[in-house]
Amino acid sequence: MNSFIRLGSCVFFIFTLPFSLLGEKTEGNYFPYGLSSGDPTAGSVIIWSRIESSLPSVEVDYEVALDPEFKKIVKKGSLKTSPATDYTLKTDVQGLEPATTYYYRWSWNGHTSPTGRTRTLPLQAKNFRIALASCQHYGAGFYNAYRFIAQDNPDFILHVGDWIYEFPVYGTFCARPDPVGTAVDLDSYRAKHRLYRTDPDLQEALKNIPLVALWDDHEVQNDYAGKALSFYNPDRMKAAYTAYFEYLPVREQKEWKLYRSLKVGNLFELFLTDGRQYRDEDIWHPATHPSLEALLQATALGRSMLGAEQRKWLIDSLKSSNAFWKFIASGDMMMEIKREGKALNLDQWDGFDWERKEILRSIRENKVKNVIVLSGDSHIFSFGKVLLEGEPLALEIGTAGISSPAGKIEGKEELLKQNPHVLFTDTDHRGYVLLDIGPEGMDIFFYGMTTVLSREAQRVLLKKIHIPRSL
Ligand SMILES: [Fe+2]
Structure with a gap:
């Protein structure tokens, strides 16, 4: 009826x-x-x-x-x-x-x-192509970006999290109904994964291109922090992670361990991090204006997004890698974003300043070169420098959501002036980033969709950036 x-x-x-x-x-x-x-x-x-x-x-x-x-x-x-x-x-x-x-x-x-x-991966390569994707709320939009990713035919798709969203409606962004509702248990997380896989463009891309994935928060719930008391719900975590491993072609390790690395000769090594499962308590709320207490907590000694074991793995791996490019895949943005000296989003790496500095210090002390962070979560496109005491130690490429909308950024121009290490941003488009790694360096294509509210979308090249090998 x-x-x-x-x-x-x-x-x-x-x-x-x-x-x-x-x-x-x-x-x-x-x-x-x-x-x-x-x-x-x-x-x-x-x-x-x-x-x-x-x-x-x-x-x-x-x-x-x-x-x-x-x-x-x-x-x-x-x-x-x-x-x-x-x-x-x-x-x-x-x-x-x-x-x-x-x-x-x-x-x-x-x-x-x-x-x-x-x-399969090559043992050595001169050229390699990666499509970077994240944040695909089903109700908020159609997955047009995957249609263009399929045309680009990358060696693999790197998805840095929010593969599913536990909630059905994203504000006023209404492209299609999500009849599953809110996922809370194994049945509903499985139903959510099934629903997301009905998108025809997603299916076509995944049929032909391997996927390399990590999770962010919405695979369980918004702002998820696995070690935090406020998120303590072992049944929900088990349900969400069980469904994730059932539905994603991700190699299984012990005890829900997801962090791992992938290497292509001495061209690049990709370190996939898990920024949620071992994360300390969420200090982010209220979302728009972090309190002074939260800002102080954000720089607290020992406060961790990765947990001690994963942090050591990442630091040691970066140090010992003989690959030219070292990619850190992170669910969350690593660059500082501050307004009048105050961090804006404490759910990202800005809420874990001590640990970020530990990683960057090790990069500096050990002269680790050509580190590139590949991140999502922000729902905007970004490119910039990751700084330690003003010194750039890594570059960061952030992708917008495949379909998840970006919130309005008040005073964007002024904000960019206050953060000159952010060299490019686009907040108006959904889409993906294509990385073409070659012998002369890397070309980065930021591709936006003209719409995600219907399947009739065009692709727009928002920006092309070349990173030379002589970085
Ligand atoms: Fe997201």
Whole structure:
């Protein structure tokens, strides 16, 4: 029956809510959430899908081949799945060759999935292309950016968090209904992951390009801080992280450990950080004007976003890396952003000043060169210098959301004047950043979408920046 539905401040007129929006199977399609691959190394890659079933247990076959016709099959096997893992399918395919394109598919009882494509990392490379993405609130916008990412055909997509949002409506930004509501337990987090994977542009990009992902806060809840008493809810954390590992092609480690590194010869090493699970108490609220007490806490000795173990890993890894570029993937912006000397957003690295200085001091003392932070969370595009006592020790590339909106920044021009280390920003567009790493340096393309409120979007090159190898 035709009806109006109201979700938060969004009103949608619907004829009948399509089953696909509810994450249900359409006739004959046993793999309605698509395929994806991720965490490639030179000899392995994770492949993923989910089968629609109501059986207590299903055994699903997979094949990996050198050609899309599957004449040259190099690996095959089968996986059992069941309601225990929400019928997700995920396996780490090992024994592959470096720098090689592979095709893969799943099949059960005569039903075969579409064909996915993936690629292992090279042992050495002169050229490499990464698409940087983050923040994809489903209700707030369509994932047009993924359509253009698919055209760019990067070696992998780096997603730095807010893959899902636990809440359904983002203020007045109403592109499409999110019938799941607020995720609080395993069933609702799984439903949220299924819903997000129904976007056709997301599916098409993930079918053909490997994903390298880390989480930020909304994979659990807004401003999440795993070590903080105010967020202490082991059942919710377990539910959110279980669903995340079920639905993302991320290599699993012990006890929800997500931080890890990925290396391409001596061209670059990418350090993926987890800024949420081990984070100290949130001091950020009230959001618009941090209190004096919060600003003092932000610089407190020992206050940590990463936790001691991860901080040591990051510092030691940066020190010992022999790669030319050292990327730090961070859910949150590392550059200082201050108005009249006061930090503006204490949920970002500005709320963890001591730990930021520890990392930057080590970079300075150990003469670690060519460090580039790749960050999200801010929902705006940015490029600038990460400073320690006025000395630039890293550059930072921040991407806007794929679909999540940016809040209004009051007095933007004046704010930029007060933060001259921020060299570029765009607050008006959603989109992604493309990094073309080559022998002469790196070209960075900031791509905005003309809209996310419909699928009829164009891509706009907002800025191109070249970082020479002689940095
Ligand atoms: Fe976000």
